[in-house]
Every structure is written in C-alpha cells, then in structure tokens.
Amino acid sequence: MTLQPATPAFLDTLRDRLPAAAFREAEERHLTEPRGRFRGTGLLLAPSSTEEVAAILRACAAARVPVVPHGGGTGLVGGQVVAEGIAPVILSLARMDRVRAVHPSENVMVAEAGVILAEAQAAAARAGRLFPLSLASEGSARIGGLLATNAGGTQVIRYGNARALCLGVEAVTAQGEIWHGLSRLRKDNAGYDLRDLLIGSEGTLGIITAAALRLVQPPAGVGVALLAVPSPAAALDLLGLAQGRFGDAVQGFELMGRMGFDFLEETGLGASPLAPRPDWSVLVELGLPEGLDPQAALERLFEEGSERGFVADGVLAASEAQAAALWDLRERIPEANRRIGSVSSHDISLPLSEIAPFIPEAEAALAALGPFRVNCFGHLGDGNLHFNVFARRGVDRAAHDALRGRVKELVHDLVHARGGSVAAEHGVGRLKVADLERYGDPVKLQMMRAVKAALDPQGLLNPGAVLRAS
Amino acid sequence: MTLQPATPAFLDTLRDRLPAAAFREAEERHLTEPRGRFRGTGLLLAPSSTEEVAAILRACAAARVPVVPHGGGTGLVGGQVVAEGIAPVILSLARMDRVRAVHPSENVMVAEAGVILAEAQAAAARAGRLFPLSLASEGSARIGGLLATNAGGTQVIRYGNARALCLGVEAVTAQGEIWHGLSRLRKDNAGYDLRDLLIGSEGTLGIITAAALRLVQPPAGVGVALLAVPSPAAALDLLGLAQGRFGDAVQGFELMGRMGFDFLEETGLGASPLAPRPDWSVLVELGLPEGLDPQAALERLFEEGSERGFVADGVLAASEAQAAALWDLRERIPEANRRIGSVSSHDISLPLSEIAPFIPEAEAALAALGPFRVNCFGHLGDGNLHFNVFARRGVDRAAHDALRGRVKELVHDLVHARGGSVAAEHGVGRLKVADLERYGDPVKLQMMRAVKAALDPQGLLNPGAVLRAS
Numbered sequence: 001m002t003l004q005p006a007t008p009a010f011l012d013t014l015r016d017r018l019p020a021a022a023f024r025e026a027e028e029r030h031l032t033e034p035r036g037r038f039r040g041t042g043l044l045l046a047p048s049s050t051e052e053v054a055a056i057l058r059a060c061a062a063a064r065v066p067v068v069p070h071g072g073g074t075g076l077v078g079g080q081v082v083a084e085g086i087a088p089v090i091l092s093l094a095r096m097d098r099v100r101a102v103h104p105s106e107n108v109m110v111a112e113a114g115v116i117l118a119e120a121q122a123a124a125a126r127a128g129r130l131f132p133l134s135l136a137s138e139g140s141a142r143i144g145g146l147l148a149t150n151a152g153g154t155q156v157i158r159y160g161n162a163r164a165l166c167l168g169v170e171a172v173t174a175q176g177e178i179w180h181g182l183s184r185l186r187k188d189n190a191g192y193d194l195r196d197l198l199i200g201s202e203g204t205l206g207i208i209t210a211a212a213l214r215l216v217q218p219p220a221g222v223g224v225a226l227l228a229v230p231s232p233a234a235a236l237d238l239l240g241l242a243q244g245r246f247g248d249a250v251q252g253f254e255l256m257g258r259m260g261f262d263f264l265e266e267t268g269l270g271a272s273p274l275a276p277r278p279d280w281s282v283l284v285e286l287g288l289p290e291g292l293d294p295q296a297a298l299e300r301l302f303e304e305g306s307e308r309g310f311v312a313d314g315v316l317a318a319s320e321a322q323a324a325a326l327w328d329l330r331e332r333i334p335e336a337n338r339r340i341g342s343v344s345s346h347d348i349s350l351p352l353s354e355i356a357p358f359i360p361e362a363e364a365a366l367a368a369l370g371p372f373r374v375n376c377f378g379h380l381g382d383g384n385l386h387f388n389v390f391a392r393r394g395v396d397r398a399a400h401d402a403l404r405g406r407v408k409e410l411v412h413d414l415v416h417a418r419g420g421s422v423a424a425e426h427g428v429g430r431l432k433v434a435d436l437e438r439y440g441d442p443v444k445l446q447m448m449r450a451v452k453a454a455l456d457p458q459g460l461l462n463p464g465a466v467l468r469a470s
Numbered sequence: 471m472t473l474q475p476a477t478p479a480f481l482d483t484l485r486d487r488l489p490a491a492a493f494r495e496a497e498e499r500h501l502t503e504p505r506g507r508f509r510g511t512g513l514l515l516a517p518s519s520t521e522e523v524a525a526i527l528r529a530c531a532a533a534r535v536p537v538v539p540h541g542g543g544t545g546l547v548g549g550q551v552v553a554e555g556i557a558p559v560i561l562s563l564a565r566m567d568r569v570r571a572v573h574p575s576e577n578v579m580v581a582e583a584g585v586i587l588a589e590a591q592a593a594a595a596r597a598g599r600l601f602p603l604s605l606a607s608e609g610s611a612r613i614g615g616l617l618a619t620n621a622g623g624t625q626v627i628r629y630g631n632a633r634a635l636c637l638g639v640e641a642v643t644a645q646g647e648i649w650h651g652l653s654r655l656r657k658d659n660a661g662y663d664l665r666d667l668l669i670g671s672e673g674t675l676g677i678i679t680a681a682a683l684r685l686v687q688p689p690a691g692v693g694v695a696l697l698a699v700p701s702p703a704a705a706l707d708l709l710g711l712a713q714g715r716f717g718d719a720v721q722g723f724e725l726m727g728r729m730g731f732d733f734l735e736e737t738g739l740g741a742s743p744l745a746p747r748p749d750w751s752v753l754v755e756l757g758l759p760e761g762l763d764p765q766a767a768l769e770r771l772f773e774e775g776s777e778r779g780f781v782a783d784g785v786l787a788a789s790e791a792q793a794a795a796l797w798d799l800r801e802r803i804p805e806a807n808r809r810i811g812s813v814s815s816h817d818i819s820l821p822l823s824e825i826a827p828f829i830p831e832a833e834a835a836l837a838a839l840g841p842f843r844v845n846c847f848g849h850l851g852d853g854n855l856h857f858n859v860f861a862r863r864g865v866d867r868a869a870h871d872a873l874r875g876r877v878k879e880l881v882h883d884l885v886h887a888r889g890g891s892v893a894a895e896h897g898v899g900r901l902k903v904a905d906l907e908r909y910g911d912p913v914k915l916q917m918m919r920a921v922k923a924a925l926d927p928q929g930l931l932n933p934g935a936v937l938r939a940s
Contacts, residue, residue, distance in 0.1 A: 105710060106822040150659050161657060163666075164634065179913040183889070184821040186852040187631065189620050189670055190893040190906055191936060192918045196633075196666035200659055217713045240575060243687045246759040248718055289716040292761050351654040352576040382656040419653070423660040436660055443649040447925060448662045454924035455917060466661060 003459065004064045005087040006043045013063075014045070017055045021095070022047050030070055030090050033078050035345075038430055040081025042068060042088040048095040050170060050178055050209040057207065057460075058176030060089055066463050067091050069203040071113065071145025074137040076347070077429025079149065079202045079465045088463070093144045096209060099123045107215040108167065108184045113144025113208050120213065129215035132159040132251075136331050144208045150200035152425030154330075157381030158251035158287070159216070161425070163199045168212040171198055174205075174456035182212045197451070202427055203462040205455045219249065219287030223294025224323035227302060228278035228313035233356035235282050235380055238310040242284065242301055252285030253381035254330055260377045263336035266393070270329045270336075273315050282380065283330050285323075333377055337388055343372065343400045344407040345388040348415045349424035352383050362387065362414050369410065370403055371395070384424045387411060412439065428466045436466070473929065474534045475557040476513045483533075484515070487525045491565070492517050500540055500560050503548050505815075508900055510551025512538060512560040519566065520640060520648055520679040527677065527930075528646030530559055536933050537561050539673040541583065541615025544607040546817070547899025549619065549672045549935045558933070563614045566679060569593045577685040578637065578654045583614025583678050590683065599685035602629040602721075606801050614678045620670035622895030624800075627851030628721035628757070629686070631895070633669045638682040641668055644675075644926040652682045667921070672897055673932040675925045689719065689757030693764025694793035697772060698748035698783035703826035705752050705850055708780040712754065712771055722755030723851035724800055730847050733806040736863070740799045740806075743785050752850065753800050755793075803847055807858055813842065813870045814877040815858040818885045819894035822853050832857065832884050839880065840873055841865070854894045857881060882909065898936045906936070 004010075011023065026044035033040075047053045060067050066088040073080050082088045097114035104127040111120050117138040124131040133146065135153030145151075147169065151162045159165065168183030181195060198206050229235045235255055242250045261277040264270035274281065284301070286294050298316050305311035317323035337345070350358055359376060366372050371392050378385040389407050391397045400407070412422045416439045423432050437445070445467075452459075452467055463469040474480075481493065496514035503510075517523045530537050536558040543550055552558045567584035574597040581590050587608040594601040603616065605623030615621075617639065621632045629635065638653030651665060668676050699705045705725055712720045731747045734740035744751065754771070756764050768786050775781035787793035807815070820828055829846060836842050841862045848855040859877050861867045870877070882892045886909045893902050907915070915937075922929075922937055933939040 103821070103823060105706065107713075108821070150663075152657055156657065160634075163663070164630075173913060173917065177913045177916075179917065180911050181914060183891070185819045185889075185891050185894070187622055187626065187819045187849070187854045187894045188891040189895060189897045190891050190902075191898060191910055191914065192675070192921060193620075193633070193666045193670050194914060194917055194921075196663045197921075200663050205662070217710075217717060219717055220715065236575065240687075243577075245690065247687060247689055247757070249759055287717070289719055289758065289762065291767065292759065297761065349655045349657045351573070351578070353573060379657070384657045419655075421653070421655050421658040421660050424655070424657045425659060427659045428661060432660075440661055441650050443643060443647045444651060444661065444664060446647075447643065447649065447664055450924040451662060451664075451667075451921060454920040 002064070003066050003086040003463065006065050006089045010063055010065055011043055011045070014056065014059050018047065018052055022052060026090055029073055030092065031081060033081050034074060035076055038078040038081050038083040040083055042082055042090040044090045044092060046092040046095045050172065053091065053172045053207055053209050054176045054178050056089065056091060057172050057174065060460055061175055061458065064458055065089055066460050068462050069093060069144065069148065069207050071142035072116065072137065072140040074141045075145060075149060075429060076426045077431040079427055079429030079462065082464065083430060084464060085469060091207065093142065100210065102127045103184065104129055106184060109213045109215055110182055110210060111143050111213060112210045113142060115143045117141045117143065117146060124215050130218040131213060131215055133162055133165055136334055143211055147199050147208050147211055148201065148203050149427040152379065152382065152384065154252050154254065154379065156379060157253055158248050163196060165214045166195065166199060166211050167214055169195050169198060169208050170210040171206040171208050174458065174460050182210060184212050202429060202465050204452060204466050205461065220290040221288045221292065221294045222285065222323070223298045224283065224285045224317040224326050225298045225302065226273060226281055226283050226315050226326050227305065227311050228274050228281045229310060230312055231280060231356065232359055234310045235280060236352060236356060238282065238305050239381055241305060241310065245301065246286055246288065246297065249286050249288050250381065251287040252283060254283040255377055255380035256281050256283065256330065257376040259373060259375040260333045263340055263375055264329065264332060267336045267339045269332045274313055278313060283326060337375060340390055341397045342388045342390050343397050344404050345386065346408065346411045346422070347424050347426045348387055348420055348422055349382065349384045350415060350418055350420040354418040354420065355383060358414060358418055362411055365410050365414065366407065369406060370400060430465055433466065433468055472534070473536050473556040473933065476535050476559045480533055480535055481513055481515070484526065484529050488517065488522055492522060496560055499543050500562065501551060503551050504544060505546055508548040508551045508553040510553055511557040512552055513557065514560045514562060516562040516565045520642065523561065523642045523677055523679050524646045524648050526559065526561060527642050527644065530930055531645055531928065534928055535559055536930050538932050539563060539614065539618065539677050541612035542586065542607065542610040544611045545615060545619055545899060546896045547901040549897055549899030549932065552934065553900060554934060555939060561677065563612065570680065572597045573654065574599055576654055579683045579685055580652055580680060581613050581683060582680045583612060585613045587611045587613065587616060594685050600688040601683060601685055603632055603635055606804055613681055617669050617678050617681055618671065618673050619897040622849065622852065622854065624722050624724065624849065626849060627723055628718050633666055635684045636665065636669060636681050637684055639665050639668060639678050640680040641676040641678045644928065644930050652680060654682050672899060672935050674922060674936050675931065690760040691758045691762065691764040692793070693756045693768045694787040694796050695754050695768045695772065696743060696751055696785050696796050697754060697775065697781050698744055698751045699780060700782055701750060701826065702829055704780045705750060706822060706826060708752065708775050709851055711775060711780065715771065716756055716758065716767065719756050719758050720851065721757040722753060724753040725848055725850035726751050726753065726800065727846040729843060729845040730803045733810055733845060734799065734802060737806045737809045739802045744783055748783060753796060807845060810860055811867045812858045812860050813867050814874050815856065816878065816881045816892070817894050817896045818857055818890055818892055819852065819854045820885060820888055820890040824888040824890065825853060825855070828884060828888055832881055835880050835884065836877065839876060840870060900935055903936065903938055
C-alpha cells in the first residue's frame with residue numbers, strides 16, 4: 001500500500017483523458033502558504049470539470065499517487081501543501097470557477113469549488129441577495145477551500161460558519177467516483193450527513209467540486225459603531241444586552257485589545273478613532289429589519305450600555321463610508337500583525353463565560369515566561385479569539401525562537417483546561433496535527449481514523465493533514 | 471459475525487455492572503410506534519448514566535447482541551423498534567433526564583438524552599432564554615431522539631433543524647467507549663464533524679447520551695397572522711416579501727390547504743377562522759426586535775401583500791391567546807389526519823421554486839389513479855410539505871389498500887424528479903429504507919455503508935434502520 005510519487009510519466013498517462021489546458025506548471029503560490037512554515041512539493045493538474053477531477057482521482061487511486069486539493073491557497077495551517085513524504089498531484093480547483101446558477105426566489109446559489117468568495121458575494125448581490133460569508137482573504141479564498149476548512153469570519157455570530165451556509169455538495173471520492181449531492185433543500189434527512197463530514201475535513205475525505213450555498217435577503221438597514229468597553233467581561237455583558245434588544249440582528253461583534261491599535265499606528269496602517277486608545281473596544285454591527293433605524297438603535301445601545309457601565313466611549317458611523325472605515329481598521333489588524341511578525345499565533349475558541357478569566361490568566365502566564373506583547377482580538381460573539389504573541393518593540397521575534405514552542409503550549413494548555421479549542425476557525429492542517437493528538441478526545445480521534453480509513457483506505461487524499469499519515 | 475438475541479441470560483450477565491433499577495420490563499410503548507406499521511421485539515434496559523450505557527454497549531459488543539436506542543418513542547418512520555431479525559436490547563434513555571447545566575450568559579444548555587423537549591424548553595425559559603425547537607410531539611419527544619433524527623418542526627425557517635441547535639454531543643460508540651464531546655463552543659474546527667455525523671444517523675452509528683444545546687434570547691415581540699393566499703405560488707411570493715422586510719424575524723411560515731380545515735371540521739377538532747374556508751392559507755409568525763410592533767408589521771405585510779395580489783384575506787391575532795389559538799389549529803391538523811386515517815403519508819421537501827408546480831402535478835396524477843383527497847400542509851419556508859393522501863369522505867381507507875404502494879411511488883417519483891427528498895424531517899427509519907435505496911445517490915449510499923462498517927463493524931446499532939442490515 002506504499003504511495004507512489006506524482007511523476008511526469010504518471011501525468012503522461014492522463015494525457016488521453018484530460019485536455020491540454022489541465023497540464024500546467026506548478027507556480028510558487030502552489031508550493032507555499034501565507035505563514036511560510038511549510039514548503040510543498042508535487043506536480044500540478046488543473047481540471048476544469050467534475051468529470052476531469054474524477055478521472056484524475058481514478059488514475060491516482062490506480063497508481064496510488066497522493067492528491068492535495070488546492071483552492072485560493074489562503075489557509076493558515078498548511079493544509080494546502082504536502083511538505084513531507086511522497087510528492088502528490090496538486091489538484092488545483094481554480095479553473096472550476098463558474099457560478100452555475102443563482103435562484104433568488106429560493107435564496108440559493110450553486111457555485112463551483114474554484115469560485116472566489118468575493119465573486120460569489122458579487123453574484124449574490126447582482127441577484128439582490130447576500131452571501132453572508134465574509135473574511136479578510138475574501139479576494140483570494142475560493143468556495144471549495146472555504147468549505148473544506150469550514151471557514152469562519154466576521155458574520156458567524158449571525159449566519160454561522162461556512163458549514164451553515166451550505167445546503168449540498170458535489171464531491172469526488174478517493175476512488176474517483178462522483179457524489180451528486182447538490183441539494184437545494186433546507187430539510188433532508190435521507191441518510192447520513194456526509195455533507196458536513198466533508199465540510200471541515202480539509203480535503204482528506206473527498207474533493208468538493210461544487211456547492212449549493214444559502215443566500216439571505218440583505219437586512220434593510222445596517223449600522224456600525226466602535227464602542228470602548230472597560231473590560232472583556234463588560235464586552236460580553238454588552239453582547240448580552242445587544243442580543244436581548246436586537247436578537248440575531250447583531251451580525252458583527254469584534255473585540256479589539258489596545259495592542260491592535262498600537263500595532264496599526266506602529267506600522268502606519270491606521271489609527272484609533274477614539275482617544276486615548278481604549279484598552280478594549282468592540283466593533284458592533286447591527287443589520288436591522290425595515291422600520292428600525294440602525295443609527296438610533298446603536299445610540300440606544302450606547303446609552304443603555306453607558307448607564308450600566310458596559311460602555312465607556314464610542315463612535316457611531318454616520319455613513320456607509322464611515323462604517324467601511326471602521327471595518328477597514330479591524331481588517332487591517334492581521335496585516336499589522338504580519339508586518340510586526342508574531343512569535344506565536346493562536347486561533348482559539350472558548351466557552352463565552354471563560355473568556356474574561358482566560359485573558360488575564362494567559363497574559364500573566366506569558367509575562368512570567370518573557371517580555372512579550374499580546375495582541376488579543378477576534379470574533380467575541382463566537383468565543384473566537386486570535387491571541388497572538390509578539391516580541392517587545394525593538395526586539396526581533398527571532399530572539400524568542402527558543403521559547404516559541406513553550407509559548408504555544410502554555411496558551412493551548414490554558415485554552416484546553418477551560419474547555420476551549422486550539423483550532424477554532426483556521427482548521428488543523430499540518431500545523432496542528434500534534435495539537436489535535438494532544439488535546440483531542442481519544443475516542444473521537446479513533447472514530448476519525450476509522451472514518452478516514454473507510455473513505456480513503458489507501459490514504460491518498462491530502463496525506464498528513466488533520467491526521468498523521470499512517 | 472452472526473448477531474445473538476438479547477435473552478434473560480444475557481441480561482443476567484449485566485447484573486453485577488448495573489443497578490437493579492436499570493432492569494425493567496419492556497412496556498407496550500417500547501414495542502410499538504405511532505403509526506402502527508412496525509411491532510418491535512427485545513428486552514429493555516434503562517440505564518441512568520453514561521457509564522451505564524457504555525457498560526451495556528461493551529457487553530453487547532462482546533456478546534454480539536444488537537441494540538436499539540429508545541427515547542420518547544414518537545418517531546414516525548419506525549426507527550425506534552426492531553421489527554425483524556434478532557431480538558435486541560431496547561436501550562431506553564428515558565432515565566437520563568437531567569438538565570446538567572444552563573449557561574444563560576453563553577446561551578447554552580447541557581441536557582441528557584432523556585430530557586423531554588417541553589422540559590428543555592421550560593428550563594431555557596426559566597433562565598430567560600428560548601430553546602427554539604418546537605414540534606407537535608414536544609410533550610413526549612426526548613432530546614436524544616430529536617438529535618438522532620435531526621428533528622424539524624415549526625421554527626426551522628429561523629433557527630434551523632435540531633442539528634443547527636447542537637454545539638456538542640456526548641456519545642457511546644458501538645464498542646462501548648465514551649466520546650466526551652460536550653463542547654459549548656460556537657467555532658471549533660479541530661477535526662472531523664462527527665457531531666453532525668451522529669445527528670440524523672438514527673442511532674445506527676452511536677448512542678447520543680447528552681448534548682450541549684444552543685439557546686437564544688427570545689424576540690422582543692411576537693405576532694401571528696393567518697393569511698389567505700390565492701395559491702402556493704402566491705404564498706411563496708409572500709414569503710419573499712416578508713423576508714425582504716423582516717429577514718430572519720420571519721420565524722414561522724406554515725402552508726395549509728383547505729383540506730386541513732375540512733378535516734378539522736369533519737373531526738370536530740376545529741374550524742377555520744376565515745369564511746369561506748380559503749383554498750390556501752399561511753400561518754405567519756414574526757419575532758421582532760425591540761422597537762418594532764409585531765401587530766403593525768403584520769398589518770403592513772397584509773396590506774402590501776394584498777396590493778400585490780399575494781394575500782386575499784386574513785386574521786391577525788390581537789393577543790397571545792389568539793396567537794396560540796391559531797397555532798393550535800395548525801397543530802391539530804396531524805391529529806385530524808390520524809383520526810381520518812391516511813392511505814399514504816409523505817414527508818417531502820422540494821426546492822422552493824418547485825413547490826408551486828409540484829402540487830397540481832401530483833394532485834392530477836393521483837386523481838388519475840383514484841378518487842383521493844389530499845391534505846397538503848407544512849413548513850413552506852423550509853420547502854417541507856406533508857403531502858398526505860386520504861380516501862374520499864365515507865370511503866374506508868382500506869378500500870385503497872391495494873393502491874397504497876402505487877400512491878407512495880407516484881408521489882415520491884414526482885418529488886425525486888424535481889430534486890426533492892422523500893425523507894425531509896422524519897428521517898428514514900425502517901419505513902423508507904427501500905426509498906433511500908431507490909432515490910439515494912449511489913455513491914453517497916456506498917460512502918454511508920463504508921462509514922457504518924467503520925464505526926459499527928458488527929452491525930450492532932439499530933440494525934435495519936436507515937441502511938438494510940447486512
């Protein structure tokens with residue numbers, strides 16, 4: 001059952017089954033990933049149809065050649081590059097980039113795996129609808145990868161992760177067979193939920209080639225405010241207040257620590273609209289039904305929040321442009337982080353009531369380890385924090401190379417002890433395989449391995465991602 | 471690998487591992503199901519803890535004795551009774567009926583499998599929260615069964631199926647191991663989504679013993695109206711209009727054909743508040759944020775719907791009692807159906823844009839087959855219809871016994887041809903195993919069998935449900 005490397009000779013065996021356009025040289029972007037931790041190997045194939053994907057998988061299965069699916073390449077955990085072991089076929093879905101259908105009366109869109117998120121959003125908008133998945137990499141990330149990693153983003157609090165926006169998938173199995181599962185149904189209990197099994201499996205159980213996606217009617221009015229809060233605990237109280245008043249109309253609730261604004265100023269990427277820079281602030285977005293004025297609603301939230309001590313200061317966007325500018329500040333924080341360069345980044349989630357105690361606990365534990373700076377920000381409504389650790393200003397992060405493993409373990413141990421996850425929205429990829437082994441429930445891991453062996457008995461699909469290659 | 475029947479001698483081997491209270495006589499309700507199509511066999515065990523469930527499963531695995539989990543016994547497709555083959559252990563979860571925790575600040579509740587839905591709703595309400603799963607059998611159905619069947623109901627349009635309300639599960643495997651997966655996290659991409667694999671698998675892949683459930687803050691105001699519409703197509707136009715105005719605040723949208731009111735009057739269970747009885751009507755419920763008056767919102771919807779020709783008549787509930795009375799009428803339709811006795815009932819779903827053409831098509835095809843009455847009603851917003859076929863008034867349904875199979879096949883074939891599902895919210899159970907084989911995607915079925923064999927290699931768990939016992 002030994003895997004065989006993808007070679008030019010193997011690709012040649014496919015020339016009678018695939019058009020010439022499917023054969024392309026792998027580019028640098030197919031072999032690297034944004035954080036620079038992994039460098040991939042392999043030979044590229046870029047099919048333009050589901051049938052071509054199936055033909056490739058059948059050939060790979062027969063020759064025992066592994067396959068790594070490749071979408072926009074924006075993943076942050078190395079799931080898109082096979083860095084060790086046998087050179088795979090890099091299966092780019094980028095040429096499968098058609099929006100096959102938009103059904104506005106059903107609030108459904110059918111898009112191929114290679115459709116870029118921003119294009120899916122635009123196709124929905126042209127039909128008067130909203131595809132409510134939104135994240136920093138939406139200009140490059142593609143539908144297939146977004147589903148394979150169950151991507152999150154800034155509107156999860158209202159609309160859920162990518163999983164919640166998918167009604168059906170078309171997928172190719174490790175044996176090269178096509179599952180025609182592009183259901184546009186909102187209720188279907190005919191058999192096991194294999195759609196959700198594939199979603200989030202990071203290309204290790206099957207290759208998603210297209211999906212039926214859920215659209216919504218856009219809210220009648222949208223308002224945005226940046227509110228300074230005394231503490232993360234107050235931010236959570238404010239969230240409860242907002243949801244009590246407006247329910248799921250609370251569609252964005254992003255926590256930002258002061259370090260985020262410090263980093264924006266340090267890198268010249270932006271400045272806090274509140275002075276002095278608040279220790280903690282939240283970016284609140286309301287998407288309200290007809291008849292309610294978002295500005296007035298946010299003003300009321302500000303006033304009532306102030307009375308109760310949950311809000312200390314704030315700025316309400318008076319126009320769409322101002323709202324976009326507030327979001328833009330929030331979206332630039334990851335870029336500021338990249339420019340400064342983290343010692344260790346942590347994509348964690350916690351039960352909501354564990355967040356307030358976790359933050360000072362983790363900061364104190366890190367302080368005992370070394371002179372670090374922490375930029376803690378994220379999707380508070382989902383309990384999802386990006387808790388990223390940096391060297392002090394003027395100190396190169398390389399000075400802390402020896403401590404990186406210890407920093408990560410310290411943060412992850414504290415998260416795990418509070419019932420949290422160390423792989424909240426970015427997935428496991430290759431970066432967190434050992435973390436999953438360390439923190440994952442052993443019975444769940446055993447079930448995962450059994451499912452993997454059942455659906456991909458030769459271990460062809462993205463070997464080494466999520467689960468250690470056997 | 472032959473299975474062995476559950477015998478008193480086998481149960482005796484468990485007496486040193488289980489307290490005496492776990493040994494009970496099976497009652498009639500453990501051996502029957504509401505539609506009377508299947509009669510079960512087996513011996514009852516009623517554990518009161520997850521550890522006891524695990525001990526039973528370990529013993530069953532060692533002795534190759536099959537197990538059928540039993541919750542409230544309200545399932546409509548025979549998933550809860552093993553009617554053929556080897557007598558199983560009937561594993562009642564009814565004694566595991568504790569709400570383990572309510573976390574209002576997190577909008578989370580942890581409940582054991584045996585908690586009755588109405589009690590879960592009440593526990594949430596006591597904490598000022600809503601557990602938004604609501605269906606006719608909520609006074610008997612239990613959390614474990616609701617999750618095992620991914621139950622639907624009347625608020626799916628806003629809050630999703632049972633699946634969407636579950637953050638984590640604790641479950642016991644076919645080998646008798648405990649998966650501690652009671653995550654209270656809203657984002658967790660640490661590994662495969664086995665939670666959703668177990669949800670909807672009808673007890674064939676593992677036994678859910680407890681779940682972390684999603685709560686919401688109740689909407690500030692709720693309004694209900696019964697609106698007569700000229701046609702199902704107009705009802706869908708009205709749905710689009712309502713969602714454009716109020717988004718996900720549209721939390722109920724039930725279609726009712728005139729036959730529903732005819733049946734209520736025929737059985738003495740109720741009467742149409744609109745005269746003459748409308749051919750088609752919809753029960754609309756809005757759950758609005760603070761600042762919007764539900765009455766006024768429904769009046770506006772009525773007026774604008776009337777102007778556009780989507781609404782012909784209507785009654786708006788002026789009080790909570792009136793709202794409850796309208797819902798009560800809707801909820802009595804299944805009881806009226808039962809009293810009249812259907813020739814064949816169909817729990818189907820369709821892409822929304824297929825509903826309007828499907829209904830007259832199916833009615834015409836049935837009329838060609840015989841003199842039937844059709845009661846078509848259901849959760850229009852989800853594309854989920856209960857399309858139930860009855861004999862004409864005064865004719866015993868037994869007169870059509872010979873046609874039953876043909877009626878079902880006719881309806882299901884038309885549903886399938888339009889991309890619909892013949893197992894929308896009730897599941898597959900034993901009733902629809904052959905339907906799944908007939909209409910299911912063959913590659914998906916193959917993957918399902920592989921997953922079943924991987925997680926339950928001896929075929930112990932609810933043999934014959936969902937998939938034919940091998």
